[in-house]
Amino acid sequence: MKNPPSLDHLIAALKVLPGVGPKSAQRMAFHLLQREQAGAEKLARALDRALSSLVHCERCNTFSETPLCNLCADSERNQSQLCVVEMPADLLMLEQARCFDGLYFVLMGRISPLEGLGPREANLDKLLLRAQDGVVEEVILATNFTAEGEVTAHMIGELLKQRGLKVSRIARGMPVGGELEHVDPGTLAQALYERRQA
Amino acid sequence: MKNPPSLDHLIAALKVLPGVGPKSAQRMAFHLLQREQAGAEKLARALDRALSSLVHCERCNTFSETPLCNLCADSERNQSQLCVVEMPADLLMLEQARCFDGLYFVLMGRISPLEGLGPREANLDKLLLRAQDGVVEEVILATNFTAEGEVTAHMIGELLKQRGLKVSRIARGMPVGGELEHVDPGTLAQALYERRQA
Ligand SMILES: [Zn+2]
Ligand SMILES: [Zn+2]
Numbered sequence: 001m002k003n004p005p006s007l008d009h010l011i012a013a014l015k016v017l018p019g020v021g022p023k024s025a026q027r028m029a030f031h032l033l034q035r036e037q038a039g040a041e042k043l044a045r046a047l048d049r050a051l052s053s054l055v056h057c058e059r060c061n062t063f064s065e066t067p068l069c070n071l072c073a074d075s076e077r078n079q080s081q082l083c084v085v086e087m088p089a090d091l092l093m094l095e096q097a098r099c100f101d102g103l104y105f106v107l108m109g110r111i112s113p114l115e116g117l118g119p120r121e122a123n124l125d126k127l128l129l130r131a132q133d134g135v136v137e138e139v140i141l142a143t144n145f146t147a148e149g150e151v152t153a154h155m156i157g158e159l160l161k162q163r164g165l166k167v168s169r170i171a172r173g174m175p176v177g178g179e180l181e182h183v184d185p186g187t188l189a190q191a192l193y194e195r196r197q198a
Numbered sequence: 199m200k201n202p203p204s205l206d207h208l209i210a211a212l213k214v215l216p217g218v219g220p221k222s223a224q225r226m227a228f229h230l231l232q233r234e235q236a237g238a239e240k241l242a243r244a245l246d247r248a249l250s251s252l253v254h255c256e257r258c259n260t261f262s263e264t265p266l267c268n269l270c271a272d273s274e275r276n277q278s279q280l281c282v283v284e285m286p287a288d289l290l291m292l293e294q295a296r297c298f299d300g301l302y303f304v305l306m307g308r309i310s311p312l313e314g315l316g317p318r319e320a321n322l323d324k325l326l327l328r329a330q331d332g333v334v335e336e337v338i339l340a341t342n343f344t345a346e347g348e349v350t351a352h353m354i355g356e357l358l359k360q361r362g363l364k365v366s367r368i369a370r371g372m373p374v375g376g377e378l379e380h381v382d383p384g385t386l387a388q389a390l391y392e393r394r395q396a
Binding site (some may be wrong): 002014036037039046047050053088089108 | 249
């Protein structure tokens with residue numbers, strides 16, 4: 001006696017989600033099939049749509065439905081400043097703080113030897129190419145002030161300075177260990193204004 | 199500046215999962231799009247397949263790909279004993295314990311006023327019909343020994359005794375507060391053998 005195959009497949013498939021083990025995958029499957037069939041259907045469609053329509057922006061590497069994202073395509077932004085963040089949510093927070101009119105590069109990760117994340121996972125090759133387009137004059141490092149974010153900022157800073165670029169780090173105006181997503185826009189703006197040369 | 203719509207839709211759709219708030223939905227979306235595209239595709243297909251192929255067994259109410267599940271269709275099982283459990287996982291545990299050759303009814307829920315779960319969510323109407331088929335002689339209550347499981351067992355016991363059925367409860371051989379899924383098969387078998395009339 002076993003579960004029907006389609007139920008077992010769903011439970012197995014849910015385990016691909018971060019932090020979801022066998023028990024919670026089972027609970028999720030029952031919940032979806034029992035009380036959220038419409039939600040399950042929506043989730044399947046949203047996965048399909050996201051997989052088929054999202055690419056990484058050619059220039060800034062963030063998720064985008066077009067080869068060049070809206071922000072990179074905006075010629076009114078200051079093309080000489082490039083702000084490096086870990087994730088798209090960090091970019092959104094900086095935009096909300098309305099303190100920066102340059103362009104971004106989204107690492108889509110960080111350097112974290114403990115998690116097995118190296119320069120490749122943090123897309124450093126793509127960043128080096130982007131930063132050396134001849135137009136960018138200053139690269140502002142806005143990775144998190146966590147241990148991994150600091151290591152990432154340090155490594156990127158060294159690589160870019162070797163290549164003759166001006167590099168700055170947003171000011172440590174944020175609480176130690178803090179993540180960009182969680183601070184208020186005012187603190188974040190302050191930290192950006194007070195950036196110091198790296 | 200906002201996320202691309204297909205990304206926002208995916209984040210919103212993931213919030214349908216139990217215990218998943220805005221932050222973890224976002225983390226899950228990034229993880230799927232970044233590192234688990236094949237897993238995301240599999241998840242979408244598994245959801246579609248489960249939604250289209252799973253129904254509730256006409257007799258026992260568990261998930262099944264056929265109108266009558268394999269177990270209910272098995273004429274070698276003892277048709278006069280009906281064991282009531284909360285969830286399909288509980289049924290699987292009892293089968294693994296190899297201590298029972300009767301049939302099951304799976305509530306697919308429990309009575310829990312605090313969670314807003316009443317007799318309807320626990321499919322009691324369907325159970326009453328099933329138990330009064332004229333063949334069932336004894337109903338064995340094997341809901342969990344949690345507060346909700348006990349309330350559920352008590353309510354079902356009263357309803358069935360009013361209708362002249364013999365009702366028993368599996369023995370409290372399990373730790374108080376314990377859930378069927380988590381005990382070892384031996385303890386579970388012991389509890390079933392020592393069931394007492396309710
Ligand atoms: Zn872009
Ligand atoms: Zn059945």
